[in-house]
Amino acid sequence: MFTIKQHLIVGSxxxxxxxxxxxxxxxxxxxxxxxRLGNKNINIGIxxxxxxxxxxxxxxxxxxxxxxxxxxxxxxxxxxxxxxxxIVAKSVKEIVGIQLRSIVTAGATVASKYxxxxxxxxxxxxxxxxxxxKGGIISLEEYLAEEKVPKDILVRIIIKKDGKKAIFKTMxxxxxxxxxxxxxxxxxxxxxxxxxxxxPGRALVKIIKEKDLMENNEMNKKIDEILDEMKFGTNMxxxxxxxxxxxxxxxxxxxxxxx
Amino acid sequence: MEIKLKVNGINKVVxxxxxxxxxPVLKRLGYLNVRKACETGSCGLCTVLxxxxxxxxxxxxxxxxxxxxxxxxxxxxxxxxxxxxxLTNEGADQCGYCSPGFTxxxxxxxxxxxxxxxxxxxxxxxxxLCRCTGYMGQLRAVKKYMEVK
Numbered sequence: 001m002f003t004i005k006q007h008l009i010v011g012s013x014x015x016x017x018x019x020x021x022x023x024x025x026x027x028x029x030x031x032x033x034x035x036r037l038g039n040k041n042i043n044i045g046i047x048x049x050x051x052x053x054x055x056x057x058x059x060x061x062x063x064x065x066x067x068x069x070x071x072x073x074x075x076x077x078x079x080x081x082x083x084x085x086x087i088v089a090k091s092v093k094e095i096v097g098i099q100l101r102s103i104v105t106a107g108a109t110v111a112s113k114y115x116x117x118x119x120x121x122x123x124x125x126x127x128x129x130x131x132x133x134k135g136g137i138i139s140l141e142e143y144l145a146e147e148k149v150p151k152d153i154l155v156r157i158i159i160k161k162d163g164k165k166a167i168f169k170t171m172x173x174x175x176x177x178x179x180x181x182x183x184x185x186x187x188x189x190x191x192x193x194x195x196x197x198x199x200p201g202r203a204l205v206k207i208i209k210e211k212d213l214m215e216n217n218e219m220n221k222k223i224d225e226i227l228d229e230m231k232f233g234t235n236m237x238x239x240x241x242x243x244x245x246x247x248x249x250x251x252x253x254x255x256x257x258x259x
Numbered sequence: 260m261e262i263k264l265k266v267n268g269i270n271k272v273v274x275x276x277x278x279x280x281x282x283p284v285l286k287r288l289g290y291l292n293v294r295k296a297c298e299t300g301s302c303g304l305c306t307v308l309x310x311x312x313x314x315x316x317x318x319x320x321x322x323x324x325x326x327x328x329x330x331x332x333x334x335x336x337x338x339x340x341x342x343x344x345x346l347t348n349e350g351a352d353q354c355g356y357c358s359p360g361f362t363x364x365x366x367x368x369x370x371x372x373x374x375x376x377x378x379x380x381x382x383x384x385x386x387x388l389c390r391c392t393g394y395m396g397q398l399r400a401v402k403k404y405m406e407v408k
Contacts, residue, residue: 009322031318033300045278047320049323096301097385098313098383102314
């Protein structure tokens with residue numbers, strides 16, 4: 001269990017940022033559902049729950065998700081159920097139970113770069129960006145590629161409304177358990193964007209051109225190629241070899257459904 | 260620090276530690292059916308309603324419940340009585356340890372979902388684990404309860 005010396009509800013993101021950078025043990029608090037499983041010693045827990053950061057909205061070009069939006073809000077939101085074949089909403093539906101999903105926040109999951117995250121995998125298969133308070137807007141792919149979690153505040157998640165069709169698939173040993181593998185695939189302009197998460201490392205994305213999949217054997221070959229570029233690890237849920245085999249099946253099924 | 264919580268419509272003043280979760284605070288206030296078990300956020304035993312929505316009190320920071328309506332089993336006595344009757348009639352009360360959290364989730368589901376399918380009911384209740392095994396009795400009871408006007 002973690003400990004917090006001081007729990008502080010801030011009045012603005014700026015105030016939160018100033019406190020965050022003062023001490024390496026100061027930390028932004030999300031839903032704190034996963035945090036409780038660790039044993040972090042937090043000096044000041046910065047709480048942004050009073051800043052109206054729980055929202056899902058759209059404009060002409062983008063869908064925006066506020067960092068304090070819960071997974072339950074994402075799961076039940078009409079917009080996220082309608083766009084991209086509902087991939088974003090579907091990705092959170094199997095996470096434990098409704099009670100937990102009503103606590104877990106989008107911002108904490110993405111900012112922490114959780115490797116097991118179903119949500120990150122789905123976002124990564126789309127054209128997704130995040131806005132950091134100081135770091136500005138960067139692609140999710142770029143953010144995940146950085147080793148460390150920066151001392152910054154995730155202000156919003158931005159998904160480009162580009163008309164992608166998408167599919168999310170997940171493999172679990174039992175319902176409501178953490179995934180042993182996640183797969184998000186989207187298709188636009190004869191190109192497939194394949195995101196694989198819970199390898200168990202952070203999600204990665206690869207591109208497959210439609211022309212490379214023309215024949216049946218070519219599809220297997222191309223999928224093998226991108227899987228060889230990813231590392232699959234072993235933990236209590238599955239071996240790396242098994243994960244790789246599952247990934248191949250899920251990617252293939254996703255592509256066939258998106259054809 | 261001292262905070263004010265509204266539990267079952269009654270205002271309470273309670274002293275909490277920084278970073279303390281809601282479940283131990285409610286227990287200190289005498290709500291003994293708000294139980295903890297798994298402490299990993301996966302069993303649903305500690306479920307309470309926060310502004311009518313089921314949440315895990317073992318994973319909700321107590322301070323975030325300030326200015327919200329907290330409902331425990333005691334605050335839903337009429338619905339609890341109705342559900343308890345069908346639950347026992349179906350032989351689904353079993354050991355009873357998970358019943359408080361399970362019952363509150365069922366009550367929230369009844370208010371949230373209109374004519375749910377069996378799949379929707381199962382999905383809503385995924386976060387409530389019962390160690391006695393045999394969810395069939397519970398499912399029968401829930402189906403009957405959902406049909407009760």
